[in-house]
Amino acid sequence: xxxxxxxxxxxxxxxxxxxxxxxxxxxxxxxxxxxxxxxxxxxxxxxxxxxxxxxxxxxxxxxxxxxxxxxxxxxxxxxxxxxxxxxxxxxxxxxxxxxxxxxxxxxxxxxxxxxxxxxxxxxxxxxxxxxxxxxxxxxxxxxxxxxxxxxxxxxxxxxxxxxxxxxxxxxxxxxxxxxxxxxxxxxxxxxxxxxxxxxxxxxxxxxxxxxxxxxxxxxxxxxxxxxxxxxxxxxxxxxxxxxxxxxxxxxxxxxxxxxxxxxxxxxxxxxxxxxxxxxxxxxxxxxxxxxxxxxxxxxxxxxxxxxxxxxxxxxxxxxxxxxxxxxxxxxxxxxxxxxxxxxxxxxxxxxxxxxxxxxxxxxxxxxxxxxxxxxxxxxxxxxxxxxxxxxxxxxxxxxxxxxxxxxxxxxxxxxxxxxxxxxxxxxxxxxxxxxxxxxxxxxxxxxxxxxx
Amino acid sequence: xxxxxxxxxxxxxxxxxxxxxxxxxxxxxxxxxxxxxxxxxxxxxxxxxxxxxxxxxxxxxxxxxxxxxxxxxxxxxxxxxxxxxxxxxxxxxxxxxxxxxxxxxxxxxxxxxxxxxxxxxxxxxxxxxxxxxxxxxxxxxxxxxxxxxxxxxxxxxxxxxxxxxxxxxxxxxxxxxxxxxxxxxxxxxxxxxxxxxxxxxxxxxxxxxxxxxxxxxxxxxxxxxxxxxxxxxxxxxxxxxxxxxxxxxxxxxxxxxxxxxxxxxxxxxxxxxxxxxxxxxxxxxxxxxxx
Numbered sequence: 001x002x003x004x005x006x007x008x009x010x011x012x013x014x015x016x017x018x019x020x021x022x023x024x025x026x027x028x029x030x031x032x033x034x035x036x037x038x039x040x041x042x043x044x045x046x047x048x049x050x051x052x053x054x055x056x057x058x059x060x061x062x063x064x065x066x067x068x069x070x071x072x073x074x075x076x077x078x079x080x081x082x083x084x085x086x087x088x089x090x091x092x093x094x095x096x097x098x099x100x101x102x103x104x105x106x107x108x109x110x111x112x113x114x115x116x117x118x119x120x121x122x123x124x125x126x127x128x129x130x131x132x133x134x135x136x137x138x139x140x141x142x143x144x145x146x147x148x149x150x151x152x153x154x155x156x157x158x159x160x161x162x163x164x165x166x167x168x169x170x171x172x173x174x175x176x177x178x179x180x181x182x183x184x185x186x187x188x189x190x191x192x193x194x195x196x197x198x199x200x201x202x203x204x205x206x207x208x209x210x211x212x213x214x215x216x217x218x219x220x221x222x223x224x225x226x227x228x229x230x231x232x233x234x235x236x237x238x239x240x241x242x243x244x245x246x247x248x249x250x251x252x253x254x255x256x257x258x259x260x261x262x263x264x265x266x267x268x269x270x271x272x273x274x275x276x277x278x279x280x281x282x283x284x285x286x287x288x289x290x291x292x293x294x295x296x297x298x299x300x301x302x303x304x305x306x307x308x309x310x311x312x313x314x315x316x317x318x319x320x321x322x323x324x325x326x327x328x329x330x331x332x333x334x335x336x337x338x339x340x341x342x343x344x345x346x347x348x349x350x351x352x353x354x355x356x357x358x359x360x361x362x363x364x365x366x367x368x369x370x371x372x373x374x375x376x377x378x379x380x381x382x383x384x385x386x387x388x389x390x391x392x393x394x395x396x397x398x399x400x401x402x403x404x405x406x407x408x409x410x411x412x413x414x415x416x417x418x419x420x421x422x423x424x425x426x427x428x429x430x431x432x433x434x435x436x437x438x439x440x441x442x443x444x445x446x447x448x449x450x451x452x
Numbered sequence: 453x454x455x456x457x458x459x460x461x462x463x464x465x466x467x468x469x470x471x472x473x474x475x476x477x478x479x480x481x482x483x484x485x486x487x488x489x490x491x492x493x494x495x496x497x498x499x500x501x502x503x504x505x506x507x508x509x510x511x512x513x514x515x516x517x518x519x520x521x522x523x524x525x526x527x528x529x530x531x532x533x534x535x536x537x538x539x540x541x542x543x544x545x546x547x548x549x550x551x552x553x554x555x556x557x558x559x560x561x562x563x564x565x566x567x568x569x570x571x572x573x574x575x576x577x578x579x580x581x582x583x584x585x586x587x588x589x590x591x592x593x594x595x596x597x598x599x600x601x602x603x604x605x606x607x608x609x610x611x612x613x614x615x616x617x618x619x620x621x622x623x624x625x626x627x628x629x630x631x632x633x634x635x636x637x638x639x640x641x642x643x644x645x646x647x648x649x650x651x652x653x654x655x656x657x658x659x660x661x662x663x664x665x666x667x668x669x670x671x672x673x674x675x676x677x678x679x680x681x682x683x684x685x686x687x688x689x690x691x692x693x694x695x696x697x698x699x700x701x702x703x704x705x706x707x708x709x710x711x712x713x714x715x716x717x718x719x720x721x722x723x724x725x726x727x728x729x730x731x732x733x734x735x736x737x738x739x740x741x742x743x
Contacts, residue, residue: 080693082663084459086467087612089523136553136599137606139545145611146546162611168603247548 233397284365472526
């Protein structure tokens, strides 16, 4: 009998089988490892791809997303596309035919015209090119164009395009045409606007101002002749020849801005740092003008204008306007410093039919101290617009015969916006005459009857 | 067209296909060299005029806009240095940092004496810029050319001189990515800004083909790789409305400016890039006879 431990055929076969099994296991293990390595490699490759922008979007990235964001499907996400348009050279002026002349503005001529191809009626504004000027393309025109390109608002006149003419220096702005400007319209109207209409106009004007100021633009030449009105009751601000972006806080500005009748007292007194408050003063002047159907402060010159302001609004006091005495031109003034109760002004008397809220708004806009004037956004929230009578809807606005549409306008006798470069002359304005006879006047009338 | 604070008008395909210079028979490689040199000249002049980079950047974009498209300016008609000077002049006029024609003319006169449109920062700083002066007659004639070129630029662009820049947008994006808690975040921001400045000079004119948001996104991507700050492992660029393809294109485009600059330097070793129409004609004659 063979030993139990003797090798025999069966044992040999068994050995072989075991060996085979082992090898098989080894092979499988290796295979598995390889597969794992491959998987890892491909995964890391995927991740590489993920972090490196490939030229084309991969379509099968399930492997990656299954690891990280199991739920999300690799759906195409919608990206926002900004369309900034493109640019091209200016078109030639011959694309438009002039219909009639409208007026001469602070830096250009305005006429009504029709686009030949479309028949659309527009207003053309020709830029005055002054070749004596040392500064190349007029900065005022450049500012007006860039500001109008940016300031798109329903109450701001829109600039369609800029044309060039055969003469290399000819530059023409194409703007939408509106039938009226407020100044000419008021001159033609037999009666002032109704209270509800004034409200509508003022609200549209203020909302345009609020938009401008929140975009760091101030207009610097607000007046009724720069405010246009369509036959549908839409009001739009025009003529941005004086407008500019708010400069850095320390920059010096020319104080020779805004047409005299609408110029704020701090400008008359020669300040070189001012802000959007000067537009709010002009807004107050326009408010008053809409109520009375005529400009409220028609000064003949700077001195006269300032004295009219002090008559209407009262005198500045140390309490109401402490910075007043530090302004360049204030030194020449001989104001009784303790004028006290007499300095109240006559706004309330001059506008007897204005409601309490309306008078409050007008008086705050015509505050001598620029810091006391409300911002355009605050004006829009004023109770004046909420009380009766409510602002008239623009659809209900009356229409008027348009003079700009057909006939040449006569030149008006209102002062023009100041010319650039005249500013240094302002330094020597002598205001000492304003209160020269004030003592006599005060001695005269003992009391005054006030209408509330 | 409404001017947007976030978007720029972009060059159309037709404008990118050809240019006034190419129509006038100027070889493309010369046009590229001159435009690149002119862009660097604008940057150098802006530095000497003590202008903030955002003003210089706007001038550079206007400079590039003028030189593309069949209706754009041709280098056979305009000295590139005139285009550069007029772009700076008109942009500074609209900015809070207006510069007089006198300052601009002096600076460009000084830069032309350096003999290279690409002075190093050291060269710029140590030079005797204060001492350079042009005579009254030269000044008057150059001022007329300056005004004339300014007007031609404005008209060729249809007065589209508004430029939205990506710098502040980039900072906003970095804040949105919550990067600023990282200790090296300011390195990242600086690198991203540097790439934005580099892209201004790109021969591919990236500022004319891509919106500021995409430019800012691509520079953040590049700068984060370089500084080694990890950004979210998702497609974060899509949050800023840039798709993968655009990002890839911009990254490659921005990285290639460096090698392009090296090539240009090697190519013009010891010679001056033609900065005026006359110099350009001489260079074209030289090339014709050489080949």
